[in-house]
Amino acid sequence: MLNYLEILDRANNGPYLSEENWDLEKVAMTARRLVKKYKVEYDPNEIVTSDPAIADAIYQAGYEMAVELGAYSRSTERIIQLSQEEIEAGIRNMKKTLVMGEGKDARTLHARRLDDDLPPLFFGGSPGTPVPERYFLQNVISYMQEPLIDLATCGTLTEVDGREVRTGNPIEIVSTRRELQYMREGLKRAGRAGMGMLAAQSSVSELGDLAVAHPDYLRPCDSHLVPVLNELKMDHRNISRAVNSLEYGMINASLPCVIVGGLGGGPVGSAIINVASYLVANLTCLADYHILHPIHVRHVATSTREVLWVISATGQAFARNAPAIIVADIYPKSGAGTMELLYETAANAIVNAVTGSHLEGCGSADGNAPNCSGLEARWMAECALASHKMKMSLKEANEWALKLLPRYEHVFTQDGNPGLPFDQVYDLQTIQPKDFWLKMYEEVKTELKGMGLKV
Amino acid sequence: MSEHLEKIIAAIIDGDADAAEESAQTALAAGLDPLQILNEGLMRGADDVGKRFESGEYFLPELMLAGRALKAAMDIVKPALLEKYAGSDSQVKGTVVAATVQTDIHDIGKNIVASMLTAAGFDVVDMGVDVPIKSIIDKAEELGAQVIALSALLTTSMPFIKDLIELLKARGLREKYIVLVGGASVTEEWAKGIGADGTARNAAEAVKLARELIGA
Numbered sequence: 173m174l175n176y177l178e179i180l181d182r183a184n185n186g187p188y189l190s191e192e193n194w195d196l197e198k199v200a201m202t203a204r205r206l207v208k209k210y211k212v213e214y215d216p217n218e219i220v221t222s223d224p225a226i227a228d229a230i231y232q233a234g235y236e237m238a239v240e241l242g243a244y245s246r247s248t249e250r251i252i253q254l255s256q257e258e259i260e261a262g263i264r265n266m267k268k269t270l271v272m273g274e275g276k277d278a279r280t281l282h283a284r285r286l287d288d289d290l291p292p293l294f295f296g297g298s299p300g301t302p303v304p305e306r307y308f309l310q311n312v313i314s315y316m317q318e319p320l321i322d323l324a325t326c327g328t329l330t331e332v333d334g335r336e337v338r339t340g341n342p343i344e345i346v347s348t349r350r351e352l353q354y355m356r357e358g359l360k361r362a363g364r365a366g367m368g369m370l371a372a373q374s375s376v377s378e379l380g381d382l383a384v385a386h387p388d389y390l391r392p393c394d395s396h397l398v399p400v401l402n403e404l405k406m407d408h409r410n411i412s413r414a415v416n417s418l419e420y421g422m423i424n425a426s427l428p429c430v431i432v433g434g435l436g437g438g439p440v441g442s443a444i445i446n447v448a449s450y451l452v453a454n455l456t457c458l459a460d461y462h463i464l465h466p467i468h469v470r471h472v473a474t475s476t477r478e479v480l481w482v483i484s485a486t487g488q489a490f491a492r493n494a495p496a497i498i499v500a501d502i503y504p505k506s507g508a509g510t511m512e513l514l515y516e517t518a519a520n521a522i523v524n525a526v527t528g529s530h531l532e533g534c535g536s537a538d539g540n541a542p543n544c545s546g547l548e549a550r551w552m553a554e555c556a557l558a559s560h561k562m563k564m565s566l567k568e569a570n571e572w573a574l575k576l577l578p579r580y581e582h583v584f585t586q587d588g589n590p591g592l593p594f595d596q597v598y599d600l601q602t603i604q605p606k607d608f609w610l611k612m613y614e615e616v617k618t619e620l621k622g623m624g625l626k627v
Numbered sequence: 628m629s630e631h632l633e634k635i636i637a638a639i640i641d642g643d644a645d646a647a648e649e650s651a652q653t654a655l656a657a658g659l660d661p662l663q664i665l666n667e668g669l670m671r672g673a674d675d676v677g678k679r680f681e682s683g684e685y686f687l688p689e690l691m692l693a694g695r696a697l698k699a700a701m702d703i704v705k706p707a708l709l710e711k712y713a714g715s716d717s718q719v720k721g722t723v724v725a726a727t728v729q730t731d732i733h734d735i736g737k738n739i740v741a742s743m744l745t746a747a748g749f750d751v752v753d754m755g756v757d758v759p760i761k762s763i764i765d766k767a768e769e770l771g772a773q774v775i776a777l778s779a780l781l782t783t784s785m786p787f788i789k790d791l792i793e794l795l796k797a798r799g800l801r802e803k804y805i806v807l808v809g810g811a812s813v814t815e816e817w818a819k820g821i822g823a824d825g826t827a828r829n830a831a832e833a834v835k836l837a838r839e840l841i842g843a
Contacts (some may be wrong), residue, residue, distance in 0.1 A: 191755075196695075200688035246732070302782040302812070330782045339730035339783040349784075356709070376783050377730060403733060431735060437686040469687065470829075472811070540812050587828075 174258050174455055176418060178490050180411065182252040183245035192404075192524045194244045194251070195435055199403045202241060203441035206233040214439040216477045220484045220523055220570035234447020234489065235259070243452045246401060247408040253454055262454030264494045270460055271369025273424065274393050277359075277520075279322045279368060281461060282558055283495035284522045284528045286488065291560045292525050294531035295499060297325030298544035299393070300370055300373050303594070305329055309354045310422035310603050311594050313445055314351075314546030316362035317603065320553035325370040325532060326355055327542065338378040348372055348380025352389035368393040370499075370532070378412040380475075382625030385420045395423035398457035400449045403428075406456050415457045421566035426453035427497070432478045435468030437476045442466055443485040450486075450496065461497035471584045472538040473505035475516035480573060486529040488566075500509040500524035502533030502552055505583045507543030507591025509609050512580040514616040517548050518555045526569035537590045545597050547605045547613055554617075558627045575623065630795055631657055632668040639672025640679075640691025644837040649701040661707040665748070669700055673746030679798040680739075681831065687735065694742045720747065721841045726763050728791065731784035734808060736830075740776065743830040744837060749774070760791040767804060776833075779810045788813075789821040796822075805840045809833065828842065 186249045189198070208231040221227065242254040258266055269285045279293055296315030296395050303311050303326070312326050330337050336348040351374040359365050374382040384390045387514075389609045398413045400406065409480055428449035436442035446466055453459045465474065468483040474483065502524065504516035517534055524531050533552050536544040559569065583589040597609040605613070616627055631654035638647035647669075654664050676693040679685035709840055727739045728736050741753045742753045756765060767775050779785045788808050795801040801822075808823040818826040827833040 192691075195687060196691055204688070328782065336786050337783045339781060365730045372782075376781055402735070407732070431687070433683070434687045434735060435687060468729070473677070475822075538811070 174261070176414065179252060179456055183248055183250060183406065183411065184505070185349070186245070186250035187245070188250055188254055191244070191246060191249060193509065194405070195403070198241050199445065200435045200437070202237055203436040203444055206237060206444050207437065207441045209233070211291035212440045214478070214481055217574065218570060219477055219480045219573045220527060220566050222566040222570070223427065223490070224492060227485060227492050230443045230446055230485045231489035233444040235451060236446055238451035241404060241448070243456045244405045245403050245407065249296050252406065252456060253552060254452065256344035256453060262451060263494050266454060266494065267460055268495065270423065270497055270548060272393060272395065273366050274391070274508050275366035277366030277368070278393070281497045281530060283497050284491060284530065285564070286491045286528055287478045287563070288528070290558055291624050292530040292551070293322040293325040294530070294556070295322060295325045295370055296321035296401055296546060298324045298327045298535050298539065299301050299370070299501060301326035301327035301535055301539040301542060301544055302330040303542045305331055305350070307582070307595050307600055308351070309358055309437055310600050311544070311601050312355055312358040312543070313362055314598055316358050316364060316367065318401040318546050318550045318553070323368045323370065324355065324359065326351060326353060326373050328514045329374045331472050337374065340379060343425070344375060344379045345383040348374040349389060352384050352401055360557060370397070371401070372396045378409045378416070381413045382416055383482050385416055386504070392421040393423070395425045396455070397427045397459065397463070398615055400426060400428035400457060402431055403450055404449060405444050414456070416567045417458065422460045425459040425461055425463050426450065426459035427463045428453065430482065432466050432482055439481040439485070439495060443482045443489070444506050446482060446486040447489050450490070460528065463532070464500035465503070467503065471505060473516065473581065473584070474501060474503045474505065475505065475520050476584060477577065480519065480523050483529070484523055487527035487529045498529045499532050500529035501506045501535060502531065503535035503539055505538060507537030507541060507542040507590040508548065508594065508597040509543070509612070511612055511616060512583050512587055512589050513591060514613060515553055515576050515579040517552050517572050518620060521552045521555035522559045522564065522569050522572045525559050526564050526566060531556050541590055543594045545592045545594055545605065545609070547609060551613060551617070554627045555625065562626050573580065629659065631659055632734050634666070635664065636670035636672040636675065637692050638700070639669060639696050640675050642689055642696050644699040647696035648703055651700040651703040655707055661704050661835065664704050665668055665708065668699060669704070670746065672750065673697055677743055677831065678730045678744060687738070690739065695743060696747060703748045705801045719839065720749050721774055722750045722752065722770050723771065723777070723791060723837070724752050724754060724763060724767045724772045726758040727756040727778045728763070728784055728787040728793040729757055729759045730787065731781045733778070733780035736780070736811070737778035738776070739830045740809060743834050744776070747834045747838065749837065758804050758832045760787055760794055763791060764794060764798065764800065768800070772804070772829040774805045774837060776807045777809070780812070782812050785810065785812065785817070788823070792822050807833065807835070808835060
């Protein structure tokens with residue numbers, strides 16, 4: 173396996189290329205060429221394709237892109253070249269199982285296949301969402317206490333002790349440590365102290381990440397994010413996150429947020445970039461598992477037709493060709509306290525689960541506001557488990573998505589659908605959903621049961 | 628419409644920088660007024676590209692390529708414009724310094740707004756991402772800009788926008804600039820609270836706002 177310091181060397185000494193030329197002449201042009209070469213087309217009515225040739229073509233095209241382009245260092249404006257042998261070694265070394273957490277609360281993530289006998293696992297939390305300190309603890313407990321949730325994640329603290337957090341400032345150290353203190357306290361109060369976490373979400377630069385690599389905060393059995401920047405780029409900050417894990421041993425989750433409608437063009441090119449990003453991240457992020465989080469160029473949400481297509485194609489591409497541990501984020505447009513959030517979550521959960529991913533969520537209201545709660549994470553898990561229990565086929569998953577989309581697609585043409593903040597949908601004393609929110613959830617559940625979903 | 632203008636429009640829509648440059652040269656050589664080339668050729672092409680992007684027909688690469696083509700053609704047309712209309716500033720609406728503020732490297736929104744402002748006739752200097760606030764102010768001073776357009780996606784980078792406005796005040800420069808702010812979490816209320824001159828929900832609205840505020 174490639175010595176990670178070699179990645180640093182290549183970031184410092186690789187061939188020079190301006191960032192604009194990397195974006196346009198390398199990434200965009202290569203995506204465009206590969207889309208034509210592999211003749212894959214996006215069909216808005218076949219969000220979950222049943223054609224294995226499409227998944228295989230996306231994988232092959234992504235593989236070609238990874239070998240041809242490698243990665244790019246924004247810090248040095250140099251290309252981090254990766255040989256085909258190195259990409260191959262990265263694929264061979266992708267983990268098939270990964271234990272997160274400890275003791276009775278430990279869970280084993282596995283590289284899922286299509287029609288997998290094992291159900292997916294669930295990360296509960298609203299990753300990266302700004303959450304005020306005054307109810308941060310109650311918010312994370314609302315997810316941790318859900319019996320179906322296996323692993324914990326959280327939002328971002330944007331203020332501590334009334335002080336605004338600024339990225340890269342010393343206060344980022346305080347905020348990230350504070351986040352981990354709340355997370356550990358939350359796990360204890362939920363009676364699940366050993367539960368594994370994907371945390372340090374308050375660390376936007378490398379500062380917070382460095383500050384919590386300690387067993388009192390982020391344990392070696394927990395994970396942190398090592399982002400791939402749009403597209404196929406790294407920088408010294410994110411390389412520092414990977415380096416920070418070298419001796420300490422915490423688990424690296426690669427996070428490429430491929431922009432659908434961005435440099436890859438439409439869904440097909442974006443899926444190709446997503447595949448290439450994982451293959452590159454095996455080496456540049458030292459990825460132990462991968463987060464699947466494509467975002468829509470205008471609507472952000474993962475529940476749009478285009479993004480669902482990318483999630484499905486990428487998940488199937490790996491499940492069929494190179495099983496890997498993939499955790500698909502759910503970032504719905506709508507926020508807590510709305511029916512649409514529940515429909516969006518259902519569509520996303522079914523598509524993600526059937527096409528080979530584990531699940532994480534929900535980053536409700538696009539992760540822009542603290543309008544998120546544990547109840548939608550419960551719903552996410554219930555819908556995904558129902559699809560697993562029903563042995564839902566790809567074709568059936570597509571039919572479900574097509575049935576659910578008309579129930580929420582209007583939110584993309586209106587001025588958002590943010591819903592309500594956590595403290596207005598949950599009782600902060602009991603940490604239970606308020607009646608109207610629980611009733612809404614039960615209504616949608618009854619409706620989908622009536623449609624045949626075995627929740 | 629003249630064949631020359633049609634070729635210019637097509638070159639912008641196709642994002643073909645060579646064709647844009649060549650067709651602008653040919654149009655000037657044929658005696659077309661540079662202002663007509665700008666308004667009825669380049670701007671129409673840019674407008675068409677903007678509409679295609681908004682409708683989902685075009686994606687970011689097409690927008691970036693059109694921006695390149697526009698820049699190539701403008702390099703040809705601008706000297707002729709200045710020569711013919713020296714002393715008049717009617718064709719250039721204003722200089723905009725655009726940047727994603729320090730610690731934030733998200734650039735797609737800023738790139739789209741910068742491209743659309745360029746297409747709308749503003750002279751846009753895009754400083755890129757993760758730009759220290761002091762450098763943004765220094766650049767605006769150096770260029771004599773009228774507008775500072777700032778972007779931050781990360782909520783923990785947004786405070787630096789506020790810091791920039793405070794620094795402008797501290798340096799006695801606040802009244803010199805129109806400060807526009809944007810980003811996924813930026814709201815009108817927040818923009819108003821930090822003393823910005825405005826924000827917009829999308830690139831088209833940003834252009835409209837910039838035009839209104841600058842009086843163009």
